[in-house]
Amino acid sequence: xxxxxxxxxxxxxxxxxxxxxxxxxxxxxxxxxxxxxxxxxxxxxxxxxxxxxxxxxxxxxxxxxxxxxxxxxxxxxxxxxxxxxxxxxxxxxxxxxxxxxxxxxxxxxxxxxxxxxxxxxxxxxxxxxxxxxxxxxxxxxxxxxxxxxxxxxxxxxxxxxxxxxxx
Numbered sequence: 001x002x003x004x005x006x007x008x009x010x011x012x013x014x015x016x017x018x019x020x021x022x023x024x025x026x027x028x029x030x031x032x033x034x035x036x037x038x039x040x041x042x043x044x045x046x047x048x049x050x051x052x053x054x055x056x057x058x059x060x061x062x063x064x065x066x067x068x069x070x071x072x073x074x075x076x077x078x079x080x081x082x083x084x085x086x087x088x089x090x091x092x093x094x095x096x097x098x099x100x101x102x103x104x105x106x107x108x109x110x111x112x113x114x115x116x117x118x119x120x121x122x123x124x125x126x127x128x129x130x131x132x133x134x135x136x137x138x139x140x141x142x143x144x145x146x147x148x149x150x151x152x153x154x155x156x157x158x159x160x161x162x163x164x165x166x167x
Contacts, residue, residue: 029055037061045069045089058079059085068111077101090115091133092143103127113157118143134158140165 025041026032032039032055032154039059049070055135057078064087068103072093080101092114098121110129114136121144134147141161148156 029098032059040064042066052076052079060084063087065089073116074137075099075102080104098124100124113137119145122150122151129154132156138164140161 004151017103019060024035024038025043026039026077027043029044034040036058037060038061039062040060041064042056042062043066044053045066045068048068049072050066051072051074056062059082061080061084063084065082065085066087066089068089068091070093072090072095075090075095075098077099084106085111086107088102088105089096089109089111095112095115096117098112098117098120100121107127108130110127110131111133117134117137118139127144127160129151132151133145133156135157136159138159139147140163144161146156147158
């Protein structure tokens with residue numbers, strides 16, 4: 001088991017580094033906005049954001065977006081305008097629903113651990129994810145099975161099912 005986990009981490013890092021090494025990484029909107037076409041990776045973790053900044057939609061070449069550990073509650077359909085987005089980290093926010101418009105993106109990695117998301121709409125069956133992170137989300141076995149059935153080819157990280165009632 002530990003070897004599988006280490007393999008997964010190394011594979012994820014390799015994919016991440018290979019896919020995004022050609023572009024620039026930015027850690028603030030202010031810096032990224034200076035050269036919007038060169039923004040490939042944008043990391044806005046721990047910025048106390050309550051929503052996704054509108055400036056993000058100017059970064060048409062964005063491939064990786066990390067908005068981890070903010071205070072975001074809603075994901076706009078406008079996120080689907082980022083046609084090159086492969087990697088999306090929304091972990092540790094307050095998101096309870098993902099719009100079907102996300103399925104129009106070429107996402108292969110979706111990290112949403114520690115959000116109150118318990119179900120996915122069936123539209124997500126069209127999304128060809130390689131990796132889905134659902135850790136720190138208390139789901140019962142039925143909720144987990146529904147998600148697993150939507151993503152049969154996806155590596156899913158999740159907690160053990162809880163003895164909690166369905167929502």
